[in-house]
Amino acid sequence: xxxxxxxxxxxxxxxxxxxxIAVGVYGVSFGALSVAAGLSVWETxxxxxxxxxxxxxxxxxxxxxxxxxxAAAWAAATLLGVRNGIYGMQLKALLRPPGKAIPLMAQLTIxxxxxxxxxxxxxxxxxxxxxxxxxxVYIMWNAFxxxxxxxxxxxxxxxxxxxxxxxxxxxxxxxxxxxxDKDPIAIAIIGAIxxxxxxxxxxxxxxxxxxAAVTAGVWAWRHYHxxxxx
Amino acid sequence: MxxxxxxxxxxxxxxxxxxxxxxxPQAWLxxxxxxxxxxxxxxxxxxxxxxxxxxxxxQALVLDARLLSLAAGAIALKxxxxxxxxxxxxxxxxxxxxxxxxx
Numbered sequence: 366x367x368x369x370x371x372x373x374x375x376x377x378x379x380x381x382x383x384x385x386i387a388v389g390v391y392g393v394s395f396g397a398l399s400v401a402a403g404l405s406v407w408e409t410x411x412x413x414x415x416x417x418x419x420x421x422x423x424x425x426x427x428x429x430x431x432x433x434x435x436a437a438a439w440a441a442a443t444l445l446g447v448r449n450g451i452y453g454m455q456l457k458a459l460l461r462p463p464g465k466a467i468p469l470m471a472q473l474t475i476x477x478x479x480x481x482x483x484x485x486x487x488x489x490x491x492x493x494x495x496x497x498x499x500x501x502v503y504i505m506w507n508a509f510x511x512x513x514x515x516x517x518x519x520x521x522x523x524x525x526x527x528x529x530x531x532x533x534x535x536x537x538x539x540x541x542x543x544x545x546d547k548d549p550i551a552i553a554i555i556g557a558i559x560x561x562x563x564x565x566x567x568x569x570x571x572x573x574x575x576x577a578a579v580t581a582g583v584w585a586w587r588h589y590h591x592x593x594x595x
Numbered sequence: 596m597x598x599x600x601x602x603x604x605x606x607x608x609x610x611x612x613x614x615x616x617x618x619x620p621q622a623w624l625x626x627x628x629x630x631x632x633x634x635x636x637x638x639x640x641x642x643x644x645x646x647x648x649x650x651x652x653x654q655a656l657v658l659d660a661r662l663l664s665l666a667a668g669a670i671a672l673k674x675x676x677x678x679x680x681x682x683x684x685x686x687x688x689x690x691x692x693x694x695x696x697x698x
Contacts, residue, residue, distance in 0.1 A: 376678065379677075379678055379679060380678050383678055383679045383682045384682070387682055387685075387686070404598065404602070405599075407599075408598060408599055408602045411599075411602050411603065411606065412602055412605075412606065415603070415606035415607075415609075415610070416602075416605060416606040416609045416610075417609070418609055418613075421605070421609055425602075425605055429598070435596055435597075435598055435600070435601030436601070438601060438605065439601055439604055439605045439608065442605045442608075442609065443605065443608050443609070443612070446608070446609040446612045446613075447612060449609070449612055449613045449616070450612045450613065450615045450616040451616060451636075452613075452616060453613055453614065453615065453616020453617045454616035454617070454619055454624070455616070455633050455636060455637070455640075456616070456617070457616065457617045457619065457621065457624055458624035458625070458629060458630060458633045459633055461621065462617075467614070467617045468614070470617070471610065471613040471614040471616075471617055472610060472613065474613045474616070476644055479640070480640065480641055480644055483633075483637040483640070483641070484637070484641060524689075524693070525690065525693065526686065526690055527660070527664070527685070527686035527687060527688065527689035527690030527691075527692075527693070528686060528689075529648070529660075529661055529664075529689060530660060530661050530663070530664030530685040530686050530687075530688055530689025530690070530692075531664070531682050531683070531685045531686035531689070532648045532685075533645065533648045533649050533661050533664045533665050533668060533685050533689075534664050534665070534667070534668030534671070534681050534682050534684060534685020534686070534688075535681075535682045535685065536641060536644045536645040536648055537645050537665060537668045537669060537672065537681070537685075538668065538672060538678050538681040538682065539641050539645075540638070540641035540642055540645050541669075541672045543637065543638050543641065544638075549638045552635055552638045552639055552642070553638050553639070553641070553642035554642070555639070555642075556638065556639035556640070556641075556642035556643045556646075557642045557643065557645070557646040559639075559643070560642070560643040560646045560647055560651075561646055561650060561651075561656065564647070564650070564651045564654060564655075564656055565654055565655070565656060566654075567654075568654070569651070569653055569654065572643065572647060572651070573640065573643045573644065573647065576639050576640065576642070576643035577636055577639060577640060577643070579639070580635050580636055580638070580639030580640075581632060581635070581636065581639075583635065584631065584632045584635040584636075588628055588631075
């Protein structure tokens with residue numbers, strides 16, 4: 366069975382597992398901060414299990430912790446979740462999932478599962494990447510949320526273990542194989558500049574949407590010019 | 596409404612947004628310009644997430660040990676290290692950078 370195990374651990378699966386560990390452990394920060402913000406352990410656990418999109422969860426508890434109303438927390442979380450709608454569109458275009466898989470896929474549609482899926486070159490690897498990262502982050506994120514909610518800050522900051530650096534390298538590792546030509550390198554630079562330029566001015570989670578809009582604009586411009594030339 | 600009710604409503608809304616992307620018709624998504632758009636968005640999205648994780652801290656731009664992780668990760672990728680090694684190099688670099696006094 367050794368051969369079948371190494372066959373199952375394809376590059377996409379290994380990427381998914383690595384990213385699940387690097388990112389999922391941050392659930393401990395979310396759990397601790399959520400309880401400190403005044404949510405119960407059950408409300409904290411419900412956010413990770415049901416909402417399951419880190420940026421929105423942090424926004425929700427930040428508003429509550431700052432004394433804001435439930436409606437304001439809802440609005441902040443919803444705004445930050447909009448990018449997941451774009452991810453769903455993109456995953457449907459690339460993975461062509463069967464209809465019956467969509468309800469579960471939708472719940473697992475987050476930054477990490479989308480990034481791991483779209484970074485692969487063939488269809489089966491994309492599917493494996495999506496599910497490994499999606500299920501992997503789900504398990505890790507929820508387990509560490511519960512741990513953080515119960516233990517509070519006793520566990521220390523995941524930053525001391527360099528986990529934020531691990532996330533940086535993980536996303537760079539997904540981007541790297543795409544940077545084979547002038548065109549994608551230019552798009553990557555434009556996306557990064559748009560993101561960094563937006564960070565100080567908009568809530569977290571929105572810069573990704575801005576970068577998507579700018580890269581879509583580049584695509585539209587090229588598309589228009591090719592048509593005009595044809 | 597109680598806080599628990601807002602938690603549940605916000606979770607439901609987040610799920611509805613996630614599902615909405617999958618409701619676009621496959622035939623429309625399969626048109627060549629749209630698949631090309633999906634490919635372009637892939638690179639823009641991965642670059643955006645990489646830069647966010649490197650310099651963003653909430654709404655602040657911060658240059659800290661994560662920048663070392665980016666550089667070390669790039670070197671590891673250039674040397675064709677396996678993905679898991681790249682991720683570990685990123686973690687180790689940030690942890691060491693902090694030990695030596697970087698934020």
